[in-house]
Amino acid sequence: MSDKIRDRLIVALDVESVAEARALIATLGDAVTFYKIGMELAYAPGGFDLARELKAAGKRIFLDLKLHDIGVTVERATRQIAKLGVDFLTVHAFPQTMAAARLGAEASGLKLLAVTVLTSYDDADLKEAGYGLGVADLVQRRAEQARAAKIDGLILSPLELAAIRPIVGPDMLLVTPGVRPAGADKGDQKRVMTPGEAIAAGADHLVVGRPVARAADPRAAAEAIVAEIASA
Template sequence: MTPEQARDKIIFALDVHGLADIDRWAAQLAGHVGMFKVGKELFTSCGPEAVKTVQRHGGKVFLDLKYHDIPNTVAKAMVEAARLGVQLANLHALGGEEMMATAAATVRKEFGDERPRLLAVTILTSSTAETLRQVGIERPVEEMVVRLARLAKDSGMDGVVASPLEIESIRAACGPDFLIVTPGVRPSFASLDDQKRVMTPAEAVTAGADYLVIGRPIAKAGDPVAASRMIVDEIAGGCP
């Protein structure tokens, strides 16, 4: 794998608090990571300007808002995400087949090939078997993740967001062209912080991940650009 290919797999999590912070990180890391993740907190605080600030520096965006509502509402929200020019946008697979299929069909009709790739969140990485039981789901987490990934694919979604531990089973169930975006990745040089179930970037890519969401190992490094380069080297050196 070339360094450029390895770089493009890295999505930097913009876990910051305002437009000035976005501007600083985008200016520093554009060209060193493949994409920037804008999540709920940041989008609620800054709105679409969060996306536009990244784009002004030439950065690509994963809009991580995890829509979950009635089908028509989610479809309209996904269309607005596409209008922002983001590369990835997501919803919750637990919203069901009709919700996902309506969103996928609406975005494709409106934008054709010039659209973001649409992802479904399977089971949140914070969820446990007990979490699922509390809402009436008796199946094991791992089984539900694969079940929802298949449903997402059948509904017209381009891929899923899932933990590193489910990469191989999703890849086996959904095929080589189905996108897998995974958090819970820690480079070999970084602290695990509060993460318990993790993989290194090279392990995750080798297992079948297409994109890796990485935040603190870059953001907390003394030299974030150098940390990004180390991750690129780790992926490129550890993957064929």
């Protein structure tokens, strides 16, 4: 399988320590070319060093920090993160946050992904949080704002892919968590699809954590997802 196909699967290193992450990475070997480091691992001792180590080893890295703060702080934080040489960074899809991150990422190869609505949220959760829009409408609004801010891509659930692709065009990256192989436990995800369904709906990259990391044979689980991506 080509690295171009393998790159479409991003395995989430959602573990507590660098030692656990290294063990999983060793098990997966060349089956996986792209890893996500989220807040739990990034803030663990050696988390950012692991990102540098993996980049030096030829892997691609998605740093999932979901930045959101006053503009100057987001701009400066993004500029620091760009120095790590990672490939993707997430920010929340608020206009001021996206604009600030865009400034911080200038003159670097860092691609910014704007988080629309977390895949663990549904309409009831948004209403409880005080939003006047449901998931579909809020994702669309934030997609339009991300396009205006010249953001490289979006994080959204697979259920919104088909509606959002025509709005943002063919060049914006659509990266989706909430992907579960057929028969897998949904966990805390509420808006999900299988890998093949998500690719067919227009996803560029799939973020998969527990179905790989907690599988009896993680490498086989990753290979099965890559094969499903290829066939889709």
